Amino acid sequence: MMEPLAFRMRPRTLDEVVGQQHLIGPGKIIWRMVEARMLSSMILYGPPGTGKTSIASAIAGSTKYAFRTLNAATDSKKDLQVVAEEAKMSGTVILLLDEIHRLDKAKQDFLLPHLESGRIVLIGATTENPYIAINPAIRSRAQIFEVKPLTAAEVGLAIDRALKDPQRGLGKLPLVLDDDARTQLITATNGDLRSALNGLELAARSTAPASDGQIYLTLSVIEESVQKRSLVADKDGDGHYDVISAFQKSIRGSDTDAALHYLAQLIAAGDLVSIARRLVVIAYEDIGLANPPAVERAVTAVQAAERIGFPEARIPLANAVIELCLSPKSNSAIDAIDAALARVNQGNSGAVPDHLKDAHYQGAQKLGRGVTYRYPHDYPEDWVAQQYLPDRIKNDQYYQPKQNGTFERAFAKQYRQLLAAQRGQQPPQR
Structure with a gap:
C-alpha cells in the first residue's frame, strides 16, 4: 500500500521544512540545537498539519539519530519500553510522541528517568495548549515551542515541491493544476499542509487523463477532493477559546468587522451555546451601564437565536x-462588584450596623436590632440619610461611574448626588 503524499514528502533535513522559520531558520533556537548537537526534549504545539511531525523528522534526519514515532493515546507502555531498550543499545533515540496531552501517569513515570538521562530526546506534539493540558512533570523537562499556522505562500511552496518531485512526490504524473484550483487547494485547507497534500494526491490519482494524456486538476476536481477545514478548532480545544477571546475583545474594542468575523467562525462551528453565553457576558461586562437598552436587546437576541436555531439564528446574533x-x-459595573468582592475577601470589614439587622423576631428590640432604622418611604422623596455600610468601612466607594453614554452620565450624576447627601454634604436633587 502506498504511503500518503504528506508522509512521503516529510522533510529529511531542516532545510526542507516549510514555514516555522522562527524556530528552524538559521540562527533560531532549534537550528542552533541541531547545529551544536545539543538536543533537549521539547513540546511542539499548534494547529493540525502545520509541521510538528515534519520538524521532528527533520531534526532526526539532520542529526542522524534514530527516529521513532508513538502516540500517547493509543500506544502502550510496552511500546515505550521498546524505544528505551533501543536507546540503551544504540545511543540517543528521538521519540516523537503524538498527542502528548493524552499521556497517562504510568507512561509518564516510565519516561521521566529516560528524559533525565538524555537517552530519549522527547519531541511531544499536541494541538492543545501545553500550559493547560500537559502534566507539569513533563512540561518542566521540555522546552515549549509554538508552531504557527502556515501562510498561503508556504502551503503553495510545498504543493509546488510535491508536483515536481519525481521520487517522493507526483512529478512522474502528467498533472496540470489550474491556477484557481491551486488557490482553492491552499485556502480551503486553511494552513493544514497535510490536508492540502493528501487532497492533491486524491485529485491526481482519481482523475482520468484527458485525450492528450494530461491529467487536468480543475477547480471542481479540487473542491471534490479537499475537505474544507474550519478556522475553529474542536469546541474543547485551545483554538476555540482563542476565537471566543478574540470575539469579546473585538466587541470591546468597537471593531464591528472583526467581531462579525469571529462570530462567523463560531457559527460555522455550530456552537450556539458558546455564542449565547459569551454575548450575554459581553453585553453586561463591556457595555453595561453605558447603554442598558442595548444590553436588554442583546439578551433578547440571544433568546431569539436559541429559540429558532441555526441557520436563522445568525440574524439576531448579527444584529x-x-x-x-x-x-x-x-465596565464600571464589573469593576464595582470586583472592588466590593475584594473588600469582602480581605475580611475584617466589620459587622452589619445594628439598625439594619433583622428585627422580625421576639427579643430583637432588647438587643437593639433595627431600633433606630429609618424607613425611607416615611420621608419626602422616599429617601433619608442613614449609614448602611459597617462602621469600619463606612467610607468605602466601589462604583466609579464613567461618562460614556447618556445613560451612565445620568447614573453618575444621581450617584454623586446621593453619595454627597448620604455624607451630609448636600441634600439630594430629584
Missing part, C-alpha cells in the same frame, strides 16, 4: 453584535 460594537462602552 446584537453590530449594536454592541457601535455602542458606548463601560
Whole structure:
C-alpha cells in the first residue's frame, strides 16, 4: 500500500521544512540545537498539519539519530519500553510522541528517568495548549515551542515541491493544476499542509487523463477532493477559546468587522451555546451601564437565536453584535462588584450596623436590632440619610461611574448626588 503524499514528502533535513522559520531558520533556537548537537526534549504545539511531525523528522534526519514515532493515546507502555531498550543499545533515540496531552501517569513515570538521562530526546506534539493540558512533570523537562499556522505562500511552496518531485512526490504524473484550483487547494485547507497534500494526491490519482494524456486538476476536481477545514478548532480545544477571546475583545474594542468575523467562525462551528453565553457576558461586562437598552436587546437576541436555531439564528446574533460594537462602552459595573468582592475577601470589614439587622423576631428590640432604622418611604422623596455600610468601612466607594453614554452620565450624576447627601454634604436633587 502506498504511503500518503504528506508522509512521503516529510522533510529529511531542516532545510526542507516549510514555514516555522522562527524556530528552524538559521540562527533560531532549534537550528542552533541541531547545529551544536545539543538536543533537549521539547513540546511542539499548534494547529493540525502545520509541521510538528515534519520538524521532528527533520531534526532526526539532520542529526542522524534514530527516529521513532508513538502516540500517547493509543500506544502502550510496552511500546515505550521498546524505544528505551533501543536507546540503551544504540545511543540517543528521538521519540516523537503524538498527542502528548493524552499521556497517562504510568507512561509518564516510565519516561521521566529516560528524559533525565538524555537517552530519549522527547519531541511531544499536541494541538492543545501545553500550559493547560500537559502534566507539569513533563512540561518542566521540555522546552515549549509554538508552531504557527502556515501562510498561503508556504502551503503553495510545498504543493509546488510535491508536483515536481519525481521520487517522493507526483512529478512522474502528467498533472496540470489550474491556477484557481491551486488557490482553492491552499485556502480551503486553511494552513493544514497535510490536508492540502493528501487532497492533491486524491485529485491526481482519481482523475482520468484527458485525450492528450494530461491529467487536468480543475477547480471542481479540487473542491471534490479537499475537505474544507474550519478556522475553529474542536469546541474543547485551545483554538476555540482563542476565537471566543478574540470575539469579546473585538466587541470591546468597537471593531464591528472583526467581531462579525469571529462570530462567523463560531457559527460555522455550530456552537450556539458558546455564542449565547459569551454575548450575554459581553453585553453586561463591556457595555453595561453605558447603554442598558442595548444590553436588554442583546439578551433578547440571544433568546431569539436559541429559540429558532441555526441557520436563522445568525440574524439576531448579527444584529446584537453590530449594536454592541457601535455602542458606548463601560465596565464600571464589573469593576464595582470586583472592588466590593475584594473588600469582602480581605475580611475584617466589620459587622452589619445594628439598625439594619433583622428585627422580625421576639427579643430583637432588647438587643437593639433595627431600633433606630429609618424607613425611607416615611420621608419626602422616599429617601433619608442613614449609614448602611459597617462602621469600619463606612467610607468605602466601589462604583466609579464613567461618562460614556447618556445613560451612565445620568447614573453618575444621581450617584454623586446621593453619595454627597448620604455624607451630609448636600441634600439630594430629584
